[in-house]
Amino acid sequence: MKQATTLKSALGLLVLTISLASCGGTPRTTPDPGQTAGTPTGPATTAVVGPSGGTLTSSDGKVRLTVPAGALSADTTLSVQPITVTAPHGKVAYRLSPATVTFAKPAELTLTSAAAQPLSTAGPTAENRSVGSLIAQQDQAGRWQANMGTVQDAATHSLKTTLRGFGDFAWADAIQLSPESATVQTGGSVALVVKTCVNDLPIDPNGSLDQMLAPLRDTCAPSKLNPLASGWAVNGVPGGTYGTGVVKKLDGTEARAQFLAPLSVPAPNPVAVSVNWGKGSSALTLVSSITVKDEEQPSCTQQNAPDRWTGTTTASMVVNGLHETMKANVSFQRDDVDPATPDLCDYHVENGTVTWSLSDTVGDCTYSAGPLTLPIGAQDGRLQIDTGTTPASYSGSGGTSGSATVKVTCPDQSVSYQTVVGIGGWLTIPADRTWTVSADGKSFSGEYSQAENRWTWAFTRVK
Known part of the structure; x- marks a missing residue:
């Protein structure tokens, strides 16, 4: 050509x-x-x-x-x-x-x-x-x-x-x-x-x-x-x-x-x-x-969307004025197909872990916590592949909660306090934008920024 x-x-x-x-x-x-x-x-x-x-x-x-x-x-x-x-x-x-x-x-x-x-x-x-x-x-x-x-x-x-x-x-x-x-x-x-x-x-x-x-x-x-x-x-x-x-x-x-x-x-x-x-x-x-497509061929099949995806995500976020970082290793498994929406393939978390840490300086005081590694539960993340588009498109989200000890060090004193950590953004792939799977259907990756927050992800299909 x-x-x-x-x-x-x-x-x-x-x-x-x-x-x-x-x-x-x-x-x-x-x-x-x-x-x-x-x-x-x-x-x-x-x-x-x-x-x-x-x-x-x-x-x-x-x-x-x-x-x-x-x-x-x-x-x-x-x-x-x-x-x-x-x-x-x-x-x-x-x-x-x-x-x-x-x-x-x-x-x-x-x-x-x-x-x-x-x-x-x-x-x-x-x-x-x-x-x-x-x-x-x-x-x-x-x-x-x-x-x-x-x-x-x-x-x-x-x-x-x-x-x-x-x-x-x-x-x-x-x-x-x-x-x-x-x-x-x-x-x-x-x-x-x-x-x-x-x-x-x-x-x-x-x-x-x-x-x-x-x-x-x-x-x-x-x-x-x-x-x-x-x-x-x-x-x-x-x-x-x-x-x-x-x-x-x-x-x-x-x-x-x-x-x-x-x-x-x-x-x-x-x-x-x-x-x-x-x-x-x-x-x-x-x-x-x-x-x-063949009229009798369902959209959400292994041919069009795999049973599993596995990959990594990273996130850098500002929460309550403090910088947090996260890195997750996670696998998603496909749910049963809803006959009403055969083109939409929904996935839940099969297994995974997310590592969280906090490090920042506010005025003369430093804040630090972690690294803290938490398991990712089955309901902590969702992924959706739309096989009705060419190439297939996707969206997803994930968040996990746990407890961590935050250490605050100031020139005149040092204190520590226990807090519940809401790792609510180890995966953010907004549905209001179009994200597409690779042409061969074997992988997808991307990045998304919002204000001071940034997420990246990379996944490959598992046969």
Whole structure:
């Protein structure tokens, strides 16, 4: 599969001041309100670039401006500075200064976002990537205008565009293949749609995307540019096969398709349903991961979720103003499956221990206790694996209580007192976030922070 997929770029500051109406479309009657300008979040990086050209790179290495020879008539101090993100669906944002600079020849702007997911590939072992990204610039009215001709490079996780002037730029995840993932019974179907987070109604899908701008919007809706959605495939095979499932593009103005699952579970499973978005070499590949299940096969089986998980957890917490640390070694065993929720696999503690200690200084006094090792009871922790998602997702929690002696040492005296230790957070995996099991289903790990508290965990399946 190609490592780079592109949306061909040609964007300049002068072009950014042109409305979509000038591109031949119908102007919006109720334009989205402008966003406030971002505020600096780090120092500016400067470079002096003259008639012979040069480069400007941000201190974090995520922004690179390449100025060709002849673009500037005299030595000019250019700067780049990270700013807060105000663009809808934005990931990172930067300010290029001075705003008055004008290039006689287009300069190339490259944004690289470590926060963005790997860019799309397609095939049985693809990194299932359902989101496409664009570079946007904020106009004088405060509206963020997305460049529909952004070049997206999967190999470097970067976006590129050309420009003739400066301003505020952002990386925006503005194209989506929905659903990102799905589960379907053998012989069933899944409706697929490409959504855009821009106002694409005025855009002519038969015209060039070069220098084509569209205002970013907070909500994403089915794209009206059906001609730009082409090459629907399953595991990289156009149209798919009866063995893996077939995908058919639907007629109409919206970019929609339907996936028809095979009559038996395919191998490998899930399958990657992909679509090319754009034109020719400028097309971006979007991928949806679809799991096919046999109607008679229960979800919570050893194949999908093991009988046991074993692993370790750590926690660093501030309780009553004092720092506590915990480390647990614990195994979870699966409960009987509730027929009402066959996709949810619940686990209780099979066995384990947690070691707790306290060490802190408050004023002139030091507080210390432990290390104290306590057994973890069967009801002290819970784990839940949801096999209805692809990959499977999970959540969990755990807490154990015991008694410990805390020693307080001050310059004038030392005292000790007995207290009940509520080790209520040796495992905290909040359910309001999505945590996923590894693609092979053999392990899961993660970390979570809340204020001064931090938890980590790592578990592997036991056959």
